[in-house]
Amino acid sequence: MWALRVVIVCVAAIIVAAGAFFFLAWRSEIPEDASAAEATFAPELVGKGAQLAALGNCIACHTVPGKPAFSGGLGVPTPFGTIYSTNITPDRETGIGGWSEEAFQRAMNEGVDRRGSHLYPAFPYDHFTHVSAEDNRALYAFLMTRPAVKAEAPQNDLQFPLTYRPLLAAWKLAFFDRGELEPDTSQSEAWTRGRYLAEGLGHCGACHTPRNAFGAEDRDQYFGGGEAEGWQAYAINKDSKAPIPWDEQSLAFYLRNGWHEFHGVSRGPMTEVTGNLSGLPDSDIMAIATYVTSIMGDPTPERGQRAAQLREQFEGDYFEQAADSQSSPVSASGGSPGEAIYVAACASCHEGQRRQPFGGLNFDLSTAVNAPNPQNIVNVVLFGLPPADGEASAVMPAFRHLLSDQQVADVLTYMRERFSEEQPWAGLVELIANTRSGAHKVTIRPSDGIERAPHNVGAEEG
Amino acid sequence: MSISLTVNGSPHQVDVDPATPLLYVLRDDLALNGAKYGCGLGQCGSCTVVMDGEAVLSCMVPVMLVEGREITTIEGLGTIDEPGPLQQAFIELQAAQCGYCIPGMMMSAHALLRRKPRPSDAEIREALTTNLCRCGTHMRILAAIRRAGELMQAASLPEADEGRAG
Numbered sequence A: 001m002w003a004l005r006v007v008i009v010c011v012a013a014i015i016v017a018a019g020a021f022f023f024l025a026w027r028s029e030i031p032e033d034a035s036a037a038e039a040t041f042a043p044e045l046v047g048k049g050a051q052l053a054a055l056g057n058c059i060a061c062h063t064v065p066g067k068p069a070f071s072g073g074l075g076v077p078t079p080f081g082t083i084y085s086t087n088i089t090p091d092r093e094t095g096i097g098g099w100s101e102e103a104f105q106r107a108m109n110e111g112v113d114r115r116g117s118h119l120y121p122a123f124p125y126d127h128f129t130h131v132s133a134e135d136n137r138a139l140y141a142f143l144m145t146r147p148a149v150k151a152e153a154p155q156n157d158l159q160f161p162l163t164y165r166p167l168l169a170a171w172k173l174a175f176f177d178r179g180e181l182e183p184d185t186s187q188s189e190a191w192t193r194g195r196y197l198a199e200g201l202g203h204c205g206a207c208h209t210p211r212n213a214f215g216a217e218d219r220d221q222y223f224g225g226g227e228a229e230g231w232q233a234y235a236i237n238k239d240s241k242a243p244i245p246w247d248e249q250s251l252a253f254y255l256r257n258g259w260h261e262f263h264g265v266s267r268g269p270m271t272e273v274t275g276n277l278s279g280l281p282d283s284d285i286m287a288i289a290t291y292v293t294s295i296m297g298d299p300t301p302e303r304g305q306r307a308a309q310l311r312e313q314f315e316g317d318y319f320e321q322a323a324d325s326q327s328s329p330v331s332a333s334g335g336s337p338g339e340a341i342y343v344a345a346c347a348s349c350h351e352g353q354r355r356q357p358f359g360g361l362n363f364d365l366s367t368a369v370n371a372p373n374p375q376n377i378v379n380v381v382l383f384g385l386p387p388a389d390g391e392a393s394a395v396m397p398a399f400r401h402l403l404s405d406q407q408v409a410d411v412l413t414y415m416r417e418r419f420s421e422e423q424p425w426a427g428l429v430e431l432i433a434n435t436r437s438g439a440h441k442v443t444i445r446p447s448d449g450i451e452r453a454p455h456n457v458g459a460e461e462g
Numbered sequence B: 001m002s003i004s005l006t007v008n009g010s011p012h013q014v015d016v017d018p019a020t021p022l023l024y025v026l027r028d029d030l031a032l033n034g035a036k037y038g039c040g041l042g043q044c045g046s047c048t049v050v051m052d053g054e055a056v057l058s059c060m061v062p063v064m065l066v067e068g069r070e071i072t073t074i075e076g077l078g079t080i081d082e083p084g085p086l087q088q089a090f091i092e093l094q095a096a097q098c099g100y101c102i103p104g105m106m107m108s109a110h111a112l113l114r115r116k117p118r119p120s121d122a123e124i125r126e127a128l129t130t131n132l133c134r135c136g137t138h139m140r141i142l143a144a145i146r147r148a149g150e151l152m153q154a155a156s157l158p159e160a161d162e163g164r165a166g
Ligand code: FES
Pocket: B036, B037, B038, B039, B040, B041, B042, B043, B044, B045, B046, B047, B048, B057, B058, B059, B060
């Protein structure tokens, strides 16, 4: 009798818990809006939406290179499996053609699709939830006026139980702060605007903040450095390793132009970001720079001193001269195999007198050489920086056919020792081998951010 | 320092500073003037040669790194009397204007065709991204490379036969 009562109580508890969970997880379907795709919008609204979509870099995940813009299907690798981006063109069957604005607003706000299913946080709604209803309206207008493309995204490749979407409600409970950002009245208008752009659509933290075991951003290490498409997204908080610390001016210049003379050129997935930001007004770019540098804080006195020396060395007018590979500006002391290769193959550009973005960055200024993880510099040595189409751009030849894994490791070991005070990198040869073989997959983009393989996707397409 | 290298199937011994770019060794020491000097900075592609089957920019290759590796230059693709299929196709379609970029273009194409006898247009363009032509004969160059692919298939030449002359 007693046992039976326990069982009944347990079963009841389970039912109540399950009920509560379903209540929590349940989102209703928003009915299909048959005329949504035919709606017309004011051109200014669509134009504003285009800018916002560029800020959000929507095209990067929602387009397979070579396929029509925004038609989805790109595999986004996560530690939990591959998630395929959805078609966000206004096709009624396979895209968002049947979505009312309300459904779109809810997806951005809550990470729930029109039918009421929870979305995986590969779609960064933890950021997009901060976007204002007004901006979402413009984005909606922009997306609903793109050409409709019929394209079904492949099934996600996830392990059970992750395939069970109601579980995401629990994830959201633990890690998702819904809604607009709390106002901070102690800050300037520019800072507030910058935070809105960077934290919201810009979703900087999605790459630049490390993630915890559940794939959520670790807010305790805000902007502490993360990973994207086989590249390291550098720390952009107080742990930034830039030898000359970023300031508002240099960061704004970099975001505007994709390079800065003290920091070099953007590359990897960041080229898409800097490429896309070109649609934003200067004031917004400056606002982002204001906010992000406020997170970096003031450099320590030692960093400041070192930076002052470097500035003196690299600032101002100097006679710009293209060295060529016959005359290396430095000579080898015969110290190490890496030095010999560096002097013969790298120094002519990297210690030449040619300015950014066309000359090689002097490694005294390089964040890559000082980074805790050598992945980015390995990527660039092996795959180079391919030229952009039809415009002058930074170019670096790929060295993968020239240097063996050991030779690349030798060069990098030498460079780390010469240009950085940090500890030597461990495990270089293995990392290089895995990067070369593709076991560690790296996306290679030229400086205009348009991925090279298999075809170009123009950010303007569509 | 004495360095041994294999160019177009023949072994050579040169006595140079090990940091000397391969391009200079080819032109100055081996009198193989096909590969051209354009920029000396790895940006134009006119110095392209094939090393162990892959296109590399010889102005960026310190000769110390080529010990024991197989190098093919444009001279290895054929002779004036007996042009190889790539050369034949470039002549047939008159793909050269001034011709300065052409040896580099052909070597990039050679590496591509060895790997992929029937490349798509996109693949050809991709393989030639590091080769500039200031005369602007790009469309003919593309056509010539497609043609070379056909010629190779027709003759079913062993494309993988690195370093053969003729
Ligand atoms: S001369 Fe070698 S790339 Fe220009």
